[in-house]
Amino acid sequence: MSPMFSDFSFVNHGIDRRGFIKSVGATGALLFTANWTWAQEKPAKKYGGEGMPGGTKSDAKLFVAINHDGTIDITVTRSEMGQGIRSSLALVVAEEMEADWERCRVVQAVGDEAKYGNQNTDGSRSMRHWYEPMRQCGATVRAIIEAAAAAGWGVPIREVRASKHSVIHALSRRKADFAELVGVIASFEAPDPISIRYKSPRTYRYIGKEHTHSADAASMVSGTAIYGGDIRSAGMVYAVVARPPVLGSTVESFDDSEALKVKGVLKVMPIEGADVPSGFKPIGGIAVVAENTWAAIKGREALKVEWTSSPHDSYESEAYRQSLEEASTKPGKLVRSVGDVEAAFSKAKKTHAATYYLPHIAHAPMEPPVSTALLRNNFLEIWAPTQAPQAARTEAAERAGLPLEKTRINVTLLGGGFGRKSKADFINEAVEIAKAFPGRAARVQWTREDDIRHDYFHTVSGEHLEASLDRRGKVSGWLHRSVAPTIASLFGPDPKHQQAFETNMGHSNIPFAIPNVRIENPEIAAHARIGWFRSVSNIPHGFAVQSFIAELAEEAGRDPLRFYLDLLGDDREINPDELKDGWNHGEDPKKYPVDTGRLRNVLNVATKEAGWGKRLPKGKGMGFAVHYSFVSYVAAVLEVEVEKDGNLIVHKATMAIDCGPRINPDRIRSQMEGSCVMGIGLATTGEVSFENGSAKQSNFHDYQVPRISLAPRSISVHLVDPEKKVELGGVGEPGVPPIAPALCNAIYAATGKRIRRLPIGDQLA
Amino acid sequence: MTTIHLNGQDREVDAPDDMPLLWAIRDVLGFTGTKFGCGMGLCGACTMHMDGAPIRSCVTPISAAAGKKITTIEALGKEKVGKAVQEAWVKVGVPQCGYCQCGQVMSATALLTRNPSPNEEEIETSMAGNICRCGTYNRIKTAIHTASESLKGGAK
């Protein structure tokens, strides 16, 4: 039975059970050898975690509590959606604390940016922004525990050391479990952060080690893990919402007489929608509120709604595809220009052009959007699987007319997110229902049809590339026009152009050694809600660029690998600014240059491990792609077979990632495996198309995602050691972009058929 | 009112005949381990065992379960095979978001109960109805073999 909530606590831990760690004091009670080398000049512009709203926090008392039995509660502020972040961040704390993972418990923070710092779980940045703060917390607590033990034994601090949940004084052969020290640590202050000693990586037990320690795996396979729909309360009401099928349409009229006759239906009520651009706000519609989910679904089936017409009624995907491709063949807004592409083209021995198309795709997380809200005694409480609790909380408070401190948002596990659950629309629908049912918890459940039809869709794009080859078969000129509706159309008058954060995802910032480059972005209007989908614009840009390079190699009559390595040129670190990438995933360009040596390295590892160049029987082929995104470097080699009837089998996927220092290798592997399957899915069947303004697909029969038979027979993931000291990179997203082009390059090798339009669908038949 | 035999106990469910077992068990009885993914029998997130066979509870009306033995994920660990499957899943590190995994575990348990040493093809066939959007399929295969081995290895 799932927990019933009778009070306002999602995770119940009595305050009296724990020994509190005092606040970090400027005057540390403990003195360690000061190590000043860390000090740096303060950069004018804030980057990384500090550049995010709310920044980061490293106050140990916010994140660590020691219970009287010696068990440790570690608070994680990021949302768990499959990337393993709850485990990985907590492991960092446990490592530096010398805690035993088996005696640690992960506590999920409520959404509170002022208290915890930025909690937006997106952009593949949780670890690279929170590794240092979490390390600092762990080391701080260890210092306190060591100090407490030393004081208790009357020995100098330097003679004791924490190890495996105990403190040891070797000279006197004394040992105290953390549990024995709980009572005394409360009187010790945290040391000054600058005096903190960190563990030597040589002594790591968890960080960088292969293991499958997970805070959640056991509960996930036994049905006790709590997701968005698993919160229960006596008297709870359940709602589903009929939403406008077309962007910008609203309720003209509705007839609820039949709906109200359905047994269990309690109320039918309009939900006001925001005008376009609607941002993360609900798009409105009619809610059917009932005593259980089924009654709500039946009630909605019986509901009659007339929708107003909308300027987007004529959105039709085939016509839109044509306009995208047409726009991509004409000059557009200049994004980056180097040298003179026209001159290069006119002098060329050979030129080549190709246009690619990638459709909208839907996130379709396994758990459709769902959330629960309760408005009681002038206090609003929410339980939601959200990637962005702060934004959800702020908007919910506004809606309920309550100050922020009268609003609490509990973050449940997310049954997948992929960017969809950064948006609070589904949470605010629950708030609207809760307002109509004060004192009763209100759940809004999206059905799969709701989820696919009303997604914040991945963009749709036309990608046109032209290049020239000189006499030696080298690329002398490169023109890439990318046309795609922008995510910015969600927030303001549609700018019709990709924003820096979109074009800087593999369009403008290609690091190739090409003397003449021209990057353009012709305009196109959006007719659906466009949102971030795992790896975002890297998908279309990466697909087009990596497919086109393989086409060029073919044109030049050269092995694609040799051709690609030549294109990369000498190993060099490029300042992203030079690539007209002033965004750089929010990271300092000095710390995070684009490094062609790292691209070369992952490509070499992946192709070598895959056995690149080996002879394959007819009908089989190998293809590769390599892509830089989220400040990480990933290469993929796919080996496929296309059977006579066009059936596609992916025999083997070999991936290599350089994401800088590795914290939780097993979760890096699992993210690569998952990215591989998702990439194959979007390449083979991923498509949401529009007709009369609305999405045609609605469930897994017509929006197909990979099943077990489409997964590669084997996936091997190689974690590549960078050849030099580098910063932490992203993991959750960068595995996706190279997959679709590697797959299509492999299909070309197997069949001679070049796929320029996704999804592949029945093009192989 | 329908009576089902759920996880070893008779339960009276006050629900209309057409209410899918999924919602009856989640909303009316309050066991939330079984998940909703599609409502059309397409994804397997809602997999339960009815008289030992895996069913999609989102398309099984409660009336069809009257008097039947229903096992949900909450009670699976009490069975030898179910427990071995759950343990293998944790050991191999199968779950990512975990949302599909109760359904995967239910399907895998039914498979191994029927066929203690499935080959790749049998695994693919039996697991074809369970979608994992996180793409954990390769580990699912590994974990099924792991569970199979551990069950053969003398059932500790």
Ligand code: FES
């Ligand atoms: S929810 Fe039943 S098969 Fe998808």
Ligand code: FES
């Ligand atoms: S683990 Fe997320 S859907 Fe399977």
